[in-house]
Amino acid sequence: MATEKEVSGGLGLEWRVTVPEGSSVKMEPEPSWISRTWNRLVELGSKLRSKVSTFGKKVWKIGADSPRKVIHGAKVGAALTLVSLFYYLRPLYNGFGSSAMWAVMTVVVVFEYTVGGCLYKGINRAIATLSAGGLAVGIDWVASKSGESWEPVILSASVFLLASAATFSRFLPTVKARFDYGVTIFILTFSLVAVSGYRVEELINLAVQRIATIAIGIAIALSICILVYPVWSGQELHLLVSRNMEKLADSLEGCVEDYFMKSEITDAKESSATRSEGYKCVLNSKASEDSQANLARWEPAHGRFGFRHPWKQYLKVAAALRNCAYCVEALHGCINSEAKAPECMKKHLRDACMKLSSDSSKVLKELSSSIKLMKRSKSIDALVGEMKNAVHELQNAFASLPNHLTQTTASSPIESTEGKKNSNISIADGVALMEAMPLMTIASLLIEISARIQGVVDAVGTLATLARFEGIRNEKSSSKVQAEEQEDKALQEV
């Protein structure tokens, strides 16, 4: 909605500005201050126009990239229009009186983008309203029994104490994560009921009305949120983790490729630069992962996710992945630093490094698709094995690097006498070692990354067990067990 408005607004401005611009050409002989003011206005107009059109494009892009956000807007509008019927329909109005307002308020405040957020707020609001309302009515009753002079004292003291304690409780991490909104509503409801009870006689009647309208508000918000194009926090988290894993894999492979193939490929550089910077997403997604996991626990079973789906384990997978991303970041830094290794060394190690990075990236991609499909991977063990082989190959390539160096750095290997060659080695080695430094760092970061990928493999394995991924692991492991038993038997027979 907003996008179209903004865009057409931008067009409108364009017309207004271009038409007078043409006419100003005829008025050249006029006093300079008028033309200056005019120019300034035109400038301002065109700036405004460009700003509005940039803004409009940005808005349009957000809407086009994720239509679900536009749908969310329409859902909120629909829920509010629905709830406002309570005002228009006289019979209902007579039933609920002015507390129908609470239904509107509930819809506005409870309706969140994800089902988890909506349920979190709805359930928090319901529990907090009921408990605070009950407590307030109780304290009101006690206060009313204790005489007119004590009544305001008891009520004020209870408001002060409960509000202070509840506010402080929001600093506890568990309360903050799960009941933050509930505590706000608790304080609000308690204060309102306790305080208004001093004036309004029909307190319980009012409370029942208010609870009924809040329940209606929550029901409308929840049903529209869940039934019309629902966005599930759990699914978002699931996809986020699996997508981040793929991005990191691309990023790892991309930046090593960039480094070793730089001289050969230049055209595709820009696209690969964006590709190899995917690790930044992994570094920056902790906050959204945490909040999605917090909200996901409120969601009922949906799609492929059961009621007690292990959302916390996703956070562990994400933490292991971020652990890798730190190293990929450092790798990126080393690759883009000024110190460059000589081409001959790069050539010597190129294959081994690229093999390791591509094997590591394959493991991550396999894990990503395993999570995405919620199936245990058949090939993960083999891929991890290959990655470990690649580590050994890289280490071997390194061990043979000095031989290679003495051959290439000795200025003329055929002429060299024993003594000359010897002095060449020690000087060349000192320089060569310095020159090899960036390469060694890259190699050992690659090895460290592969070690950390093992951590991701383990975390995903635990996730697969906890979330009962479909799969072949059981058959496979049982066949392994059978094979081992047969081996044992064979050994005993021998």
Place this chain on the structure above:
Amino acid sequence: MATEKEVSGGLGLEWRVTVPEGSSVKMEPEPSWISRTWNRLVELGSKLRSKVSTFGKKVWKIGADSPRKVIHGAKVGAALTLVSLFYYLRPLYNGFGSSAMWAVMTVVVVFEYTVGGCLYKGINRAIATLSAGGLAVGIDWVASKSGESWEPVILSASVFLLASAATFSRFLPTVKARFDYGVTIFILTFSLVAVSGYRVEELINLAVQRIATIAIGIAIALSICILVYPVWSGQELHLLVSRNMEKLADSLEGCVEDYFMKSEITDAKESSATRSEGYKCVLNSKASEDSQANLARWEPAHGRFGFRHPWKQYLKVAAALRNCAYCVEALHGCINSEAKAPECMKKHLRDACMKLSSDSSKVLKELSSSIKLMKRSKSIDALVGEMKNAVHELQNAFASLPNHLTQTTASSPIESTEGKKNSNISIADGVALMEAMPLMTIASLLIEISARIQGVVDAVGTLATLARFEGIRNEKSSSKVQAEEQEDKALQEV
């Protein structure tokens, strides 16, 4: 408040449980199911007791660690008690009617921990209420002029359109960061006024009353928040960044020291482990930095911070610092990995590595105190120079490593013939290069970290300029200029 309650609750349980425990000894000859149930109850009780006492201790710790949080609780309680006077005092009650409720609601919802948060919500609420109220009254007027059958259609359509557009606008990053709460209140107020206007005739009267009570609520919340032990978002951000910088410095120095001095120091290991993990704070504080910076912009001038203090630059400093922290994390990983360098190599590089890490850490600490005191550092240029020297020293130490290796790895340097030594070198080098790998990685990560620290130096320099840190930079640079001018003159004379 809550802490004492919890703790005394814990003690109460302790009594209840320990007394019957003693008496159960006498009842031994009773039937087994009773004693079993009893044991189970005792077990449950002691579990509950330990849980409550752990919880109580946790709560107590939070309160003791930051008394400001307890004070915040009391402040909210006081504000609510104050605002509830509007209900108790009859003259005011008669003036405002039941919309005094809105004052209570405003205080509950607007009162935040930091002044920035409170102002953000207060200003958002005020602007949103006014604009949405005005718009709703206008649309109501138009609707009332267009006949009874069109009225509900126009009102419903306007609620739907505005609510949808406003909800969608929350996905725009700038709106999300600055006006998220305002948009909620806008939707809420607009819906309430537009919808209730259909029934209630005295719309403007009601609006004025409501705005007045909301203003009173905001005024009470703000004045208590600002006047009683205020917590400023800006100051929090300022301290957070400077503290994180110090933590990273400690962490960098600590982990390099741990690595090179491990064999010598073992007692202080545990304390240094927590010290060297300070970098994790830097990695995880992005979300809180962002939110503090967002809130700080709402705050007026306070303490040493002017009205337009460059809060955004703090985020850049923090980003540069986080950039270092990624590398420190990778360094940590390398240091704790299984591959260990031989002691002789470690000894050879120890001094250079420790010099570099301590110099880097000194630069960070100097920057940290420069930020904390808001003074330009006198010695930062010298310290950066020293750090760069240390980088060169480390590179030199590396260049001399191979000579050192041939001396130490050749089994018997005195006996060695030319040929034997030669073969020794090529084998030893292959192995030695592999063994040197972790050390080389550590060294080159240290060099990379020092390069990234340069980025922090630059970011802090910009901050110092933007925030007009007091300082000696101007005198110093003017003396530099003078010296250069004298040099120029001398050169011209020659």
